[in-house]
Amino acid sequence: MLTATQLARIMQCPVTRAQRWVEPLNTAMRRFKINSPVRVAHFLAQLGHESLSLSRVEESLSYSKDRLLSVFSKYVTPAEAPSFVHKPIKLGNRVYANRNGNGSEASGDGYLFRGRGPMMHTGRTNYRRMGKLIGQPLEEQPALLIKPEIGAMAAGAYWHETGLNSYADSRDVLSISRGINLTTPKSRRTPHGMEDRTARTRRALEVLGVRG
Secondary structure, three states, X not given: OOOHHHHHHHHOOOXXXXXXHXXXXXXXXXXXXXXXXXXXXXXXXXXXXXXXXXXXXXXOOOOOHHHHHHHHOOOOOOOOHHHHOOOHHHHHHHHOOOOOOOOOXXXXXXXXXXXXXXXXXXXXXXXXXXXXXXXXXXXXXXXXXXXXXXXXXXXXXXXXXOOHHHXXXXXXXXXXXXXXXXXXXXXXXXXXXXXXXXXHHHHHHHHOOOOO
């Protein structure tokens, strides 16, 4: 069983934060068979990257112009960018419209179903799917994902459904990162944040006493 001290070392976060998350994570890992030091290390490393060491479990979408264009240039033109600066509702509704089960920009789905939980689930379809897997009304009550008990369980459900335990057993950080960031381990693209994901995995394995 993972301890709060181990979790704090893996995440490099305050012990008080680790104490809030350790039991929800242990419960989720037991349920979804994340049950070896190697599996635990890979799972926690990915969560650490996605949630900035469990400090961010809800996407803010409040960006400067430069950062906005760096992240969302596919959806917002340079000419439009000033009107989206530090306007999270407007930005969320633009960049997540008509994706992952969301309605149009006018529907408000983009901001309503923005990234939440330590795995940063996005989109109405994903909220519905995770909700069914863990028996929670996430589509009707999206903010439930912020709660450690529910966010941890949804992260475990996604990990299990995507088949990432087998990749963890093979210590395949790249495929796991693709499964988290690009929705499938079979993707050929390079996931965002590979350097950080790899470093976090290395640290987690060391903390949990996994050699080689």
